[in-house]
Amino acid sequence: MNFDQAFSIANTAALAGWFALLLLPRWPALVAVLRYGLIGGLSVAYTVLIMLFFFRVEGGGFNSIAEVRALFMSDGGLLAGWIHYLAFDLFIGMRIALEADRLGMGRLLQAPILVATFMFGPIGLLMYFASRAAVWASLFTART
Numbered sequence: 001m002n003f004d005q006a007f008s009i010a011n012t013a014a015l016a017g018w019f020a021l022l023l024l025p026r027w028p029a030l031v032a033v034l035r036y037g038l039i040g041g042l043s044v045a046y047t048v049l050i051m052l053f054f055f056r057v058e059g060g061g062f063n064s065i066a067e068v069r070a071l072f073m074s075d076g077g078l079l080a081g082w083i084h085y086l087a088f089d090l091f092i093g094m095r096i097a098l099e100a101d102r103l104g105m106g107r108l109l110q111a112p113i114l115v116a117t118f119m120f121g122p123i124g125l126l127m128y129f130a131s132r133a134a135v136w137a138s139l140f141t142a143r144t
Contacts, residue, residue: 003075007082009132010045018118020088021097022111034063034094041049042087051078093117096128103135 017038053076061067071077100110117124
């Protein structure tokens, strides 16, 4: 398998996970498959790529932007970084969805938050924090 194939497989798998999170009921089995199967699998792939490529990149590291740039200049480092995003964004999206369910936030309110988390990570998380604060404020106001 080459890097392009691995990239395509990881993207397709993550996209399927996001569609499942957005569109399907959040059955415990689905949550387990997403958590331990998909996110776990992406994490294993990331770990293998880091072990194979991270220490081989000349000038690579996390101490300067030049070192980080060097990491992403290699296909192995770039694929590892991309899979890192896929796994963490999906993990955060799942946490948002499960917590939003517990707070009683409807799926229509969750959908743009989850799409933003998928596309832009921290922007979706920020949208969720703002929505959660609004829900809590409305609950507090309703009780007083």
